[in-house]
Amino acid sequence: MADELNREKLTWMYVTMVRHRAFENQLLELYEDGFVPGHIHLSQGQEAISVGAIAAMRSDDYFTSNHRGHGHLIARGEKPERMMAELLGKSTGLMKGKGGSMHLANLDFGDLGADGVLGTGLVIAPGAALAAKLRGTDQVTLCFFGDGCINTARFHEGINLASAFKLSVVFICENNTWAEATSIYYSTNLTKVTDRAVGYGIPGIAVDGNDVLAVYEVVTEAIERARNGDGPTFIECKTCRQRGHFEGELQTYRAEGEIEECKRKDPIPRFKKKLIEMGVLTEEEADRIEQEALDEMAQVVKFAKESPFPDPEETFTDVYV
Amino acid sequence: MKTMTFNQAFASAIAEEMDRDPTIFILGEDIGKHWGGSIGEFRDLGDRLDSEKVIQTPVSEVAIVGAAIGAAEVGMRPVAYLMFCEFMGVCMSEIMNAMCKSRYMTGGRVKMPVTLVAHCGAGVGAAGEHSSSIEGMLSSIVGLKIVLPSTPYDVKGLLKAAIREDNPVLYLHHKLLVLDGVKSDIPDEEYIIPLGKADIKREGSDVTVVATAAMVHRALSAAAKLQENGISIEVVDPRTIVPLDKQTIIDSVEKTGRLVVMTEEPRTGSVGAMVSAIVAEEAFDLLDAPIRRISAPDAPVPFSPVLEKVWLPNEDDLIKAVTEID
Numbered sequence: 159m160a161d162e163l164n165r166e167k168l169t170w171m172y173v174t175m176v177r178h179r180a181f182e183n184q185l186l187e188l189y190e191d192g193f194v195p196g197h198i199h200l201s202q203g204q205e206a207i208s209v210g211a212i213a214a215m216r217s218d219d220y221f222t223s224n225h226r227g228h229g230h231l232i233a234r235g236e237k238p239e240r241m242m243a244e245l246l247g248k249s250t251g252l253m254k255g256k257g258g259s260m261h262l263a264n265l266d267f268g269d270l271g272a273d274g275v276l277g278t279g280l281v282i283a284p285g286a287a288l289a290a291k292l293r294g295t296d297q298v299t300l301c302f303f304g305d306g307c308i309n310t311a312r313f314h315e316g317i318n319l320a321s322a323f324k325l326s327v328v329f330i331c332e333n334n335t336w337a338e339a340t341s342i343y344y345s346t347n348l349t350k351v352t353d354r355a356v357g358y359g360i361p362g363i364a365v366d367g368n369d370v371l372a373v374y375e376v377v378t379e380a381i382e383r384a385r386n387g388d389g390p391t392f393i394e395c396k397t398c399r400q401r402g403h404f405e406g407e408l409q410t411y412r413a414e415g416e417i418e419e420c421k422r423k424d425p426i427p428r429f430k431k432k433l434i435e436m437g438v439l440t441e442e443e444a445d446r447i448e449q450e451a452l453d454e455m456a457q458v459v460k461f462a463k464e465s466p467f468p469d470p471e472e473t474f475t476d477v478y479v
Numbered sequence: 480m481k482t483m484t485f486n487q488a489f490a491s492a493i494a495e496e497m498d499r500d501p502t503i504f505i506l507g508e509d510i511g512k513h514w515g516g517s518i519g520e521f522r523d524l525g526d527r528l529d530s531e532k533v534i535q536t537p538v539s540e541v542a543i544v545g546a547a548i549g550a551a552e553v554g555m556r557p558v559a560y561l562m563f564c565e566f567m568g569v570c571m572s573e574i575m576n577a578m579c580k581s582r583y584m585t586g587g588r589v590k591m592p593v594t595l596v597a598h599c600g601a602g603v604g605a606a607g608e609h610s611s612s613i614e615g616m617l618s619s620i621v622g623l624k625i626v627l628p629s630t631p632y633d634v635k636g637l638l639k640a641a642i643r644e645d646n647p648v649l650y651l652h653h654k655l656l657v658l659d660g661v662k663s664d665i666p667d668e669e670y671i672i673p674l675g676k677a678d679i680k681r682e683g684s685d686v687t688v689v690a691t692a693a694m695v696h697r698a699l700s701a702a703a704k705l706q707e708n709g710i711s712i713e714v715v716d717p718r719t720i721v722p723l724d725k726q727t728i729i730d731s732v733e734k735t736g737r738l739v740v741m742t743e744e745p746r747t748g749s750v751g752a753m754v755s756a757i758v759a760e761e762a763f764d765l766l767d768a769p770i771r772r773i774s775a776p777d778a779p780v781p782f783s784p785v786l787e788k789v790w791l792p793n794e795d796d797l798i799k800a801v802t803e804i805d
Contacts (some may be wrong), residue, residue, distance in 0.1 A: 210669055251586070255586070256584055261584045270553070271552075275572045278545070281548075281549075285546035285547040285550040285557075288534075288550050292504055298548075311569075315542035316542055319537060319539060319544065323534075476585075477582065478585040478622065
C-alpha cells in the first residue's frame, strides 16, 4: 500500500504529523503559562491515527471527532490560527471562543464536531451516513473515539444502527488504554477489543496505531467497503497517550516506565526513519519540515495571544438561528 | 374545510411538509405501516409509510436522536419520533448537549433543524413512565423550542412551523386528546402558526386562566359552568412553552386583574411556576389578587384509576380556585 502512495502524499503525511505535534506542544506551553482557560486534552503520540485515517478520506466525506481531537481538524486542513485562538477563548477563534477545545467543529471540512460527553460521535456519525444514503451519494463518515467510549450505550446504539442499516461509517477506536484514569484492562473483560465487532456482525480489525501507513491502509480498505455499500467496519488503532487525560493531572495510575515506553513508540520519529529509508525524505528535509512547523506555530501562538477577547454581548447571541 | 382529529392533523402536516421539501424524513420507533406510531400518529400517512424517508428504527433512543443530529448537520431536516416523552431520559445528553448547544458552542456555525416528536400526558392508566408531562423540566434546556398544542387546528399549524425551524424543536402530542377524539375544522388552504404566539381560546373579563394541552379543555368546560354564575373567564393557551408569549398573557391579566395558571405537571419546576413568576415579576401592578396555581402534586402519575383521577388537575379544582379568588 505504501508503495502506491506518491512522494507528495507521504510528505504531506509527515508534515501534518509534525504540525499536529508542534501545535499541541505550543498549546501545552500556553497552558503552563496560564493562557488557556479550562482543561485541555492532548494527543501527543496519537498523530499517526488522525493523519493516517484522514489521508484516506475523500474531500466530501464526513467525520466526527472527540475531546482529544485537535489533530483531526488540523489534518483535514483547518487553519491552526483559528483553532488556537478558540482554545484561548478569543473572538477570532473558530467558534468565536464559545466552545473551546472539546467542541471544535467545521462543516466546511466535513467535521461534524468534537464532543465533551464520551461517545456522542458514535451516534451522530450514523446520522450523516444515513443522510448520504437517503441522498444516494457514496460519501463515507469516519467516527473517531477513544477506548473509554466502548462501554457506553452510545457505542452499542450507534454501531448497531449503522450495521443494521448498512450505513457507510468507519468506526475508529483510538485505543490508548486509558479512559481518563481508568484502564481498559480494568473496565472490560476483553482480551481483544475487536471482539466487540462480532456482536454487531461487522469486520473488526486491529492495527498498530503508531504506524501511519498501517492506519492508512486499513482505513482505506474500510472506506472502500463502505463506499461499495458493504456497511461499517470497526477498527482498533492500538496506541498510547504520552500526556495525562487532561493537563495538570498527576497520572498516579501510570505504571513505572509506562510513559517512557510510550515515547519510545513515538510515531513521528518512526515514520521519519521509514521515509528516509524509502528515499522520500533526507535527514535535512525532515529537519526543515520540523523547523517550518515550529515557525508556523510560533506565528499561530502570536495570532492567538494578540487576538481580542469576545465582546461581552456575544454571551447572548447564537443560542438560536 | 375538513374536520380532523389530533392524529389526522398531525399526519397531514407531516405529509404536506414531506411533499414540499425533499430534505425532510422521519425516523423513530414503530412508525412504520404496522403501527404508524404507538398511538397511530403516523397512520394517516398511508402509502407514504412505504417511502424510504419513513425509517422505522431499532428501539434505540440514543441512536435515533444521534442520527437526527448527524443528518441535520449535513443538511437534512429530520423528524425524530421517541414515543413516550419519558423515553427522552434515555437520550437526554444527545438532546441537551449535542442537539441544543451546538449552535451556541460553534459560535453559530452549525444549524440543527431537528423536530423531536413525543407524546405526553396522563389519564389513560399507563402509570408513571408513560403518562408524564415534563415540559417544565425541559424548558430549562437552552436552545430547545417546545410546542404543546391543545387542538388539531393548532397541531397542524404548529407542527409545520416546527419542521420549518432551523432550531431544534420538541413537539409534544397529548395522548388523551388523541384518545378523547378532540376535533377541529381544518382549512383546505395551507396555514402556519408561528412559534411563540399564544391563542385566546375563550375571551372573558374577570379572571385569566393560562392553561396548556389537555388542561385547556378542562379550563373551557369550567369557564362554561362559571359563566352560569356570572363569572367571565378568559382562557389563554400559550401553545408553545418556549418561546413563551409573555405579552398575550400580560395583556390578558391587564384586562382581568386576576390569574390562575393550570398545567398538568408536578408543581415544582413547572411551566405553571414559570408563568406565575413572569407575571409576578413583570406585571405585579396589574394584579388585583394573588396568583393561583393548579397543578398535579409532586408525585409520579399513579397507576390505579382511582389514584390517577386524584393526581390529575380537573375542572372542579379550577372552579374552586376561581371562586376563592377575590
